[in-house]
Amino acid sequence: MSRLLKKLIYIFILSGVHCDQQIQWLSCQFTDEHVAKNLEGHTETQLIHRQAMLQFGQKGDAPLNPHTITFLIIGSKLDLRRYVDGVEAEQLECELRRYSTEGIHVHWPSQEAKEYNWWFTCTLKHSQGLFTVTGFLRHPSDHPPPGQQDYNKWPPIADTEKLTTTVAMVVKTQTPSVKATLGSEQKLHCQFSTDHRGANVTVEWHWQNRGERIKLFSHTSRTGKAQGSGVGLKALAGGDASYTLPFTKMKNEGSYICSVHVNPLLGNVEVNLHIEEPPRVSLNVGPILSLLEGSEHKVICEAENYYPLDVEIVWYEQDPAVSGQRIGAPLPKVLPNILLSSHKHNQDMTYSLSAFFFLQASLKVSERQFICSVSHRSLRMPIKKSFILKVEEPTSWMFILIVSFVILLLLAVLVVMLRYLHSARKPYAQKKPY
DSSP: OOHHHHHHHHHHHHHHHHHHHHHHHHEEEEEEEEEEEETTTTEEEEEEEEEEEEEEEEOOOOSTTTTTTEEEOOOOOOGGGGTTTOOOOGGGGEEEEEOOOOOOOOTTTSSSSOEEEEEEEEEETTTTSSSOOOOOOOOESSSOOOOOTTGGGOOOTTTTTTEEEEEEEEEEESSSSSEEEOOOEEEEEEEEEEEESOOOOOOEEEETTTTEEEEEEEEEEOOEEESSSSSSSHHHTTTBBEEEEEEEGGGGGGEEEEEETTTEEEEEEEEEEOOOOEEEEEEOOSSEEEEEETTTEEEEEEEEEEEESSEEEEEEEEEEGGGTOOSSSOOOOOOOOOEOOOOOOOSSSSSEEEEEEEEEOGGGGGTEEEEEEEEEESSSSSSEEEEEEEEEEOOHHHHHHHHHHHHHHHHHHHOOOOOOOHHHHHHHHHHHOO
16 A cells, blocks of 8 residues: 555544544524514514524534524535634533624625525634634525614524524634733734635724723725734735734723624624733831830831732731641731721822731740731732741840949959059169160
């Protein structure tokens, strides 16, 4: 058997294994809509949650569960499963919705001449927030759309109906939620694809926060013109519409919406950017604090330049000999009567806070370890700073007076003796004949 034939067989086997591992079906929630006018003439929409199944297969396949609504996705140039490759079905949250083109009928390139379309969106979210994928499902129909306000006259779907669909467009983000520190570079992921080439695609990025909305970038493939920056045009041609923040500032926090428009479809994915700046923790004392018994010292633990606001500072006391033990060691004692300063709002919009107490020095707490623990959402583990207290007994004033008197007495005796020796040497020097 030739090497080429062996390689072909090996590739075929691997392909079969890969296909067996692909998701064959998903349990989904179909959010249906009932639109009607109330007595005042206003339009009201009632959301109806129905059970449905997303099934991958070939045209004409029977539903795996004939007792529920089945959205059968048959093969096309876009395979929705490719965008969730490597993920188990249990890790996916699936939601199906109707999609209104607001009466606009556009001949989709892959459909037959006499066909019309019902449109649906299928949104797949990772249970741990790793990605969000939105696919547009096209269900061909021989019936024309009901008019401009098509959402007022949705075609009814029976509880056991099977809808054969194909994927027409996909929009995905791998960064639905981003945690960034100040000054960091962040890439907000957005990619898209359609089931045909040469589509006129308009890509836009918007930022919004607290009622404010700003357009950051816009590009239309038909004209090739772009407004704004942050998206690479070469990457955009390949379906990568990711937006880059070169230097994250506090004002960049908010929601970023990547919009992909291929008439009559408009797909959006949202990226929420959260600023999380960890605190800098410091003490106003060194690793060892020496005090005299009975004295008092103000000990301060300060957490600086953190964001967002919530931070927790706790003071503990423990025996340093058992601080490294994991089994059988007594729990550290939480210090009561800790005082907190007011939050300080810094110029860079971060916050600072200090927790302090007045330490009464006594021999009972000598050689004890005092620990400041600071917790914040930006930290996986609390930051801890500590010092060891050493307390010394104060020296007696009587003892100091006695020692001082003895030293002065000895100095006085020494001075007298020096004077006596000096006076005794003078006569002796005068009697010499030379």
